[in-house]
Amino acid sequence: MTLGPSALLPLPVAIPLVFCAVMLATAHLLPGRLPDILATLAALSVAILSGMIAVHAADGPLVYWFGGWEPRDGVHLGIGFGVDAASGWIAAFIGVLYVLTFIFAWGFFDRTHGHFHILMLLFLAAMIGFCFTRDMFNLFVWFEVMSVAAFALTAYHLEKSALSGAINFTVINSLAGFLMLGGIGLIYAQTGSLDFEGIASAVGRGGRDPVVAGAFCLVATALMIKGAIVPFQFWLADAHAVAPSPVSVIFSGAMVSLGLFGLAKVSAVVFAGSDQVQHALPTLLEGLGSITAILGGWMALLQRHMKRMLAFSTISHAGIMLTALGALSPAGTGGMLVYVVGHGLVKGALFMIAGILLATRASIDEIALRGLGRGIGPAGFAMALAGLLLCGLPIGVLDQGTRLVQGALWHQERWIALAAGAIGAGLTGAAVLRATGRIFLGLGPDPGDEGGAPSEDEREKANRPLWVMLGPCCVLLAFDVGLPASLIANATPEAASAFMHQPSVSAKAEGPAWLTWISVALALAGAGYGLFRTRLPKLVIRPLRATQSVPTRALELLHSGLIGDYAAWLAIGVALIASILAVS
Amino acid sequence: MTPRIRVALLALAGVVLLPGAAAVITGLPPFGATIAQYGERINAITPEARHVANMVSAINFDLRGLDTLGEEFMLLAAITGTVVLLRGRRGEGNTERALRRPGRAVIPRSEAVVLVCRIAGPLTALFGLYVVVHATVTPGGGFQGGVILASGTLIIYLGEGYAGWRDAVRSHWLDGLEGGGALLFTLCGLAPMLTGAAFMQNIMPLGTFRDLMSGGLMLVENLGVALAVAGGFTQLFLEFMEETREADELDEPGEESA
Numbered sequence: 001m002t003l004g005p006s007a008l009l010p011l012p013v014a015i016p017l018v019f020c021a022v023m024l025a026t027a028h029l030l031p032g033r034l035p036d037i038l039a040t041l042a043a044l045s046v047a048i049l050s051g052m053i054a055v056h057a058a059d060g061p062l063v064y065w066f067g068g069w070e071p072r073d074g075v076h077l078g079i080g081f082g083v084d085a086a087s088g089w090i091a092a093f094i095g096v097l098y099v100l101t102f103i104f105a106w107g108f109f110d111r112t113h114g115h116f117h118i119l120m121l122l123f124l125a126a127m128i129g130f131c132f133t134r135d136m137f138n139l140f141v142w143f144e145v146m147s148v149a150a151f152a153l154t155a156y157h158l159e160k161s162a163l164s165g166a167i168n169f170t171v172i173n174s175l176a177g178f179l180m181l182g183g184i185g186l187i188y189a190q191t192g193s194l195d196f197e198g199i200a201s202a203v204g205r206g207g208r209d210p211v212v213a214g215a216f217c218l219v220a221t222a223l224m225i226k227g228a229i230v231p232f233q234f235w236l237a238d239a240h241a242v243a244p245s246p247v248s249v250i251f252s253g254a255m256v257s258l259g260l261f262g263l264a265k266v267s268a269v270v271f272a273g274s275d276q277v278q279h280a281l282p283t284l285l286e287g288l289g290s291i292t293a294i295l296g297g298w299m300a301l302l303q304r305h306m307k308r309m310l311a312f313s314t315i316s317h318a319g320i321m322l323t324a325l326g327a328l329s330p331a332g333t334g335g336m337l338v339y340v341v342g343h344g345l346v347k348g349a350l351f352m353i354a355g356i357l358l359a360t361r362a363s364i365d366e367i368a369l370r371g372l373g374r375g376i377g378p379a380g381f382a383m384a385l386a387g388l389l390l391c392g393l394p395i396g397v398l399d400q401g402t403r404l405v406q407g408a409l410w411h412q413e414r415w416i417a418l419a420a421g422a423i424g425a426g427l428t429g430a431a432v433l434r435a436t437g438r439i440f441l442g443l444g445p446d447p448g449d450e451g452g453a454p455s456e457d458e459r460e461k462a463n464r465p466l467w468v469m470l471g472p473c474c475v476l477l478a479f480d481v482g483l484p485a486s487l488i489a490n491a492t493p494e495a496a497s498a499f500m501h502q503p504s505v506s507a508k509a510e511g512p513a514w515l516t517w518i519s520v521a522l523a524l525a526g527a528g529y530g531l532f533r534t535r536l537p538k539l540v541i542r543p544l545r546a547t548q549s550v551p552t553r554a555l556e557l558l559h560s561g562l563i564g565d566y567a568a569w570l571a572i573g574v575a576l577i578a579s580i581l582a583v584s
Numbered sequence: 585m586t587p588r589i590r591v592a593l594l595a596l597a598g599v600v601l602l603p604g605a606a607a608v609i610t611g612l613p614p615f616g617a618t619i620a621q622y623g624e625r626i627n628a629i630t631p632e633a634r635h636v637a638n639m640v641s642a643i644n645f646d647l648r649g650l651d652t653l654g655e656e657f658m659l660l661a662a663i664t665g666t667v668v669l670l671r672g673r674r675g676e677g678n679t680e681r682a683l684r685r686p687g688r689a690v691i692p693r694s695e696a697v698v699l700v701c702r703i704a705g706p707l708t709a710l711f712g713l714y715v716v717v718h719a720t721v722t723p724g725g726g727f728q729g730g731v732i733l734a735s736g737t738l739i740i741y742l743g744e745g746y747a748g749w750r751d752a753v754r755s756h757w758l759d760g761l762e763g764g765g766a767l768l769f770t771l772c773g774l775a776p777m778l779t780g781a782a783f784m785q786n787i788m789p790l791g792t793f794r795d796l797m798s799g800g801l802m803l804v805e806n807l808g809v810a811l812a813v814a815g816g817f818t819q820l821f822l823e824f825m826e827e828t829r830e831a832d833e834l835d836e837p838g839e840e841s842a
Contacts, residue, residue: 077626079649
């Protein structure tokens with residue numbers, strides 16, 4: 001009955017599941033590299049199928065009813081997948097990211113009979129399901145599969161720091177799961193449906209309803225926890241810093257932004273009919289997003305553990321994505337979707353470089369690594385390029401996303417969000433460029449005794465030739481720089497409208513070109529200040545240092561690593577969202 | 585942050601959330617209100633459309649089968665993750681037989697325990713099978729039955745001791761059961777697509793209402809879940825037991841028989 005392109009929809013989820021079941025059943029029989037090959041093939045097929053689905057979905061969203069249970073008399077009986085072009089392309093991007101990650105991780109995880117690959121493929125299937133589904137409970141199922149696979153992957157190294165990072169991640173994200181389930185329970189009790197469309201029409205009929213607002217509060221909180229938005233961001237830095245590098249690539253490149261992708265979908269489709277939610281969203285998203293963008297950037301600048309620094313930079317960029325959602329327009333959401341892809345490509349490349357340093361130089365500490373990167377120059381080039389792209393060098397996908405986001409915000413005169421985004425991007429770029437200068441050029445003062453890393457000794461297996469690790473990293477950057485801009489520019493407005501279930505509008509505004517250059521200048525200035533502080537005249541340094549020290553100490557105190565603190569902040573965050581919803 | 589500030593923050597959040605929570609609770613349908621339209625519709629359609637008496641199984645394996653597939657693989661992820669974390673320290677090479685710690689007291693099982701376990705073990709397994717095969721007729725099903733089957737293997741441990749249990753239960757078989765069951769379930773989704781039907785569409789003969797063999801494809805899916813759950817949970821028990829034996833504290837008095 002379901003033929004044509006729609007029949008493809010279950011495959012990108014089912015194929016990785018088949019591969020991982022087969023790999024588990026035959027785990028002890030599989031010789032050496034076979035799990036690597038199988039996992040790469042599975043990810044490749046997901047990428048290709050998702051790309052095909054996305055191409056077909058450009059003509060109109062594809063819908064698929066599992067078990068053949070199509071809606072009867074307006075009641076949605078079964079579970080449906082509904083894929084618009086944007087969701088399809090995001091899924092294809094995730095597939096590509098996995099392919100390159102599996103190549104990057106070639107032979108890295110031969111210790112445990114393909115168990116790493118099984119977890120990674122489950123993670124992949126869950127992400128695709130999360131992108132495709134149009135059923136609230138099914139969304140929760142994939143959300144949870146993602147979390148469970150991620151918990152184990154984080155703790156993979158089994159050191160003390162890895163286990164404590166994984167515990168923080170597990171507890172906070174399990175709380176997210178509870179909140180989401182609670183929210184789904186509320187919305188089901190009130191609307192009697194789990195299908196996105198079914199809920200949306202019931203919500204639209206219902207008028208102002210505290211239960212709908214409560215459900216949105218809980219679901220949005222859960223997705224923002226996944227998306228590492230202040231004050232829910234604490235788990236991310238702890239988890240990303242200790243996870244194996246290939247896993248960090250996926251975490252930062254796809255998982256975090258997928259939380260915000262889910263938030264975009266839920267708020268644009270499911271809760272579109274609730275005026276209360278739609279009124280609260282701009283303030284909520286702009287406020288939290290701006291704080292997140294700046295706080296993440298600032299924290300990134302303070303780190304010497306490179307993966308932790310990249311983790312905070314991810315938080316900052318998540319904040320920028322959230323401000324884009326706050327525009328509530330197809331232009332803003334379209335920009336955000338492009339931004340997700342661009343950011344994933346660049347951040348994935350950066351985590352791969354961190355992995356290269358861990359494998360070849362046996363350290364991840366910026367200061368201990370000073371000058372040690374000289375032997376691996378190409379990695380330095382890649383890192384400098386990625387740092388520049390991150391702060392807004394005007395080429396490539398990430399820049400295109402940035403300009404679309406800025407255009408949407410500029411159009412609506414949201415100056416705070418614009419400024420926060422520019423500053424956040426500048427600060428994270430400064431952190432990355434400073435590390436590049438120090439590690440690969442040996443710049444900055446000689447650390448002396450400070451050179452010893454305060455963290456545990458870390459290193460990752462050095463059994464892989466440099467090109468196997470550097471290759472995927474360069475491919476990611478090449479994708480970011482090389483994808484034709486006109487293609488994205490043509491497809492984005494329509495895809496964004498379809499994603500938000502709104503009539504398509506062709507108005508496409510871009511922000512002023514000088515705005516991205518401000519971020520670049522800020523990044524260069526910040527990196528220069530970090531590296532050459534000792535050579536600057538005292539007159540410049542003293543006021544700067546005075547403004548830095550107090551907020552810096554406060555921020556460091558906040559990131560205590562104690563799970564009780566994180567949970568308390570989480571409760572404050574829920575209360576904040578609830579009060580914004582209450583007054584709008 | 586001191587504990588006092590932490591509690592104060594939590595209390596503040598609670599106070600702010602209280603009026604909102606009250607509004608949500610009063611806005612919900614009253615306790616005991618009629619079941620939702622979705623549930624009523626399913627109750628009306630399913631016995632006729634699928635010939636099954638157990639609505640929960642019909643929802644789990646047919647109407648919302650994709651959720652169950654996701655949940656099944658969530659369980660698989662959790663168990664694989666546990667295995668990775670617990671086995672990682674020990675090394676993958678030592679999974680074949682029970683590790684033995686020298687100096688640990690060997691306490692033999694009393695004959696009464698052995699006898700009771702030898703009687704209760706097969707009975708538990710039989711009950712597990714009963715729950716599995718009656719999935720579409722009475723409460724229960726693959727998941728519940730699978731857990732009962734797995735606890736049946738725990739009774740072997742109770743009666744025969746750890747080494748005897750490890751001789752009876754092989755880790756690779758459990759991997760095979762778990763992966764094979766999950767594979768069977770996934771293939772139940774994919775196979776109907778070969779005939780042009782939808783993923784997991786119930787195209788097998790549906791059998792007669794209230795009969796053991798009713799529900800069509802659900803029976804196969806149910807079997808897959810039972811295999812995967814029984815294998816997965818036993819694997820979990822096995823890993824946890826092994827880990828206790830590997831404890832670092834040498835002074836801990838042993839209670840295992842070897």
